[in-house]
Amino acid sequence: MKYQRPKGTADILPGQSYKWEYIENTARKLFSKYRYHEIRTPMFENFNVFSRTSGDTSDIVTKEMYDFNDKGGRHVTLRPEGTAGVVRAFVQNKLYGPDTYKPYKVFYMGPMFRYERPQSGREREFHQIGVEAFGSDLPELDVEVIAMALDLLKQFGIKHVRLALNTLGDEETRDAYRKALIDYLKPHYDELSDDSKERLYKNPLRVLDSKDPKDKQFVADAPSILDYLTDNAKQHFDKVTSLLDALNIDYDIDPSVVRGLDYYNHTIFEIMVKSKSLGKGYTTICAGGRYNELVKQLGGPDMSGVGFGLGVERLLLFMEGENIPFPNLHPLDAYVVGIGDDTDTETFKVVQALRDAGFSADRDYLDKKPRGQFKAANRLNAEYTLTIGGKELASHKINVKSMASGEEVSVPLKDVKDNFNEVIEDSFN
RNA sequence: GCGACCGUGGUGAAGUUGGUUAACACACCUGAUUGUGGAUCUGGCAUGCGUGGGUUCGAGUCCCACCGAUCGCCCCA
Structure with a gap:
């Protein structure tokens, strides 16, 4: 074969593209009901947009970015996720200003790029559908975003999902917890996995979602962040859970959910499904949370945001594995x-x-x-x-x-x- | 970045310790049926076995490298 597509990319042919069309149409219709409007940002951004926001030590930044210098010597990156670019656009276009209605609610769908080894449900060019809502600190908005994510999966005919919920609290919470966690893990330092040894001081929270059995024995009895919440953080989280209860939304509070991107605080969540098509156990197809510092970090005012991202390839894999039917959008009359x-x-x-x-x-x-x-x-x-x-x-x-x-x-x-x-x-x- | 496994037509695939014309099936095209589909039968359909080297009298079959697929780990959607 003379020409092959680059590793980790896919040709989506008409036999498959109608499914994408269905998913995108369905998402658009739903977002419209929640008054989220489409935003389209560039597929690449300056390297700093992602390195500053995702965390300099995160794997996404350190080893998975498609970054390069363009002919003008600019260090740019193919976007590895959607949020940072949207926030950059939010700041640059001064959408935080009084001219726009708050919360300012947007959605996006499109390709993302991560330099990884491809495997089931993971490509180098993959696609996300996501939303971001800016300008409200109220837990009600967290709940809207979570409810909308679940609603979206429901529109696709997906019945059984697991909503894993956690909170990272505010800065004060995080500092206190970080300290407590390090104190707890330090005595076991020699018994931790190599990865976790490295993470212990850089980003101890990440030790919590390690799957290494060596780490897991300590994680089980590790202090819970829920015990370190400040009054504000606790109030916020309690409101989220009580609203979820009121809306009859089931959830598991799972302190091991910590997320791979460093910009989150307060509410974080993952929606997981179980299917043979995605390997054993639960796989996360949708994840998100609140980020109160991100807008400021990218040069904007002190304004909070909350959002989620949904992996389209994984969603598709799951729906196909569960034999969920896709409507034929193009019948011949x-x-x-x-x-x-x-x-x-x-x-x-x-x-x-x-x-x-x-x-x-x-x-x-x-x-x-x-x-x-x-x-x-x-x-x-x-x-x-x-x-x-x-x-x-x-x-x-x-x-x-x-x-x-x-x-x-x-x-x-x-x-x-x-x-x-x-x-x-x-x-x- | 690490590990396992694989790569033959449009598709699913056979291919015995390397041996000369690359099975079989589906799909497709064609005719039986010069104006009518889904059934049956006729005939046709890979100058080449991911790419490039090497070993050999001879390689789809052995060796090496590269490319790619699949699946784990790591990480993540």
Whole structure:
């Protein structure tokens, strides 16, 4: 093979792209109901946009970024996630100003890039659908975002999910907890995994979601951040949980949920599903939380945000694994068969008239014989096959055949062009 | 970054200790049926076995490198 697509990328072909279209359409419709509007930001940003916000020690920044110097010597990065770029745009365009209504609610969908080894549910170019809402510190907004994420999965026909919830509290909480965690883990330093040894001082919270059995034995009895919440942080979190209760949304409070990006605080959550298609155990397909420092970090005012990101490839893998059906968005209403060269023009006119009237219609472009044209109609799953031959042409008629029943009627050509719906109604219902 | 496994037509694949014409099936095209689909039968359909080297009289089969797929770990959506 001479040319192959780059490692970790995918060609999404028509046999698959209709599913993407369905997912994107469904998401758009839902976001509209919650009054979130689309924002489109560049696929690449200055390196600093991500390195500053995601955390200099995070794996995403240190080893997974597609960064390079452009011809002008600018250090740029293909975006590894959606939030930082949106926040940058929010700040640069002064959307925090009084001209915009708060909370300022946006959504995005598009490709993200991470230099990793591809495997199930993970590509180097992958896609996320996400939302961000700025300008409200109230826990009510956290709940809206969580409820909307769950609503979205519900729209896709996904029944059983696990909502894992945690809080990182405010700065004071985090400092106190960080200290407590280090104090707890320090005596076991030699017994920790190499990764965790390194993380202990840089970012001890990450030790909590280690899957290494060596670490897990200590994590189980580690102090819980919930015991270190300041009054404010606790109040915020309690409000979130009580609102979730009021909305009949099930959740598990899971202190091991810490998130891979450093900009979160207060509420964080992951929505997980269990499926053989995504390996054993639960896999996170959607995750998010509140970030109160990010806007300020990128040069904006002290304004908070909350959002989530949904992995489209993982969602798709899960839905396919669970045999959740995707609607056929592009059925073929009519295939027009022309018999004999002199019908060619009229055939084209009928096809265009039907398209003009809002039907999907197609015809032969390979000079096939009638039999071949019917085979094509059958293969394309046409609902109706219309036939024009010499006889029909002379009498200004056309044959209309229902492919499902095999029933065929002869009707005036004009009727088909002017009101195909009525022809179908009268002939087949 | 580490590990495992794999790479033959449009697809699913066979290919025996390396041996000369790369099975079989599906799909597709064609004809039986010069104006009618989903059934049956006719005939057709890989100048090449991911790419590049090497070993050999001879390589799809052995060796090396590279590229890519799949699946773990790490990490993450």
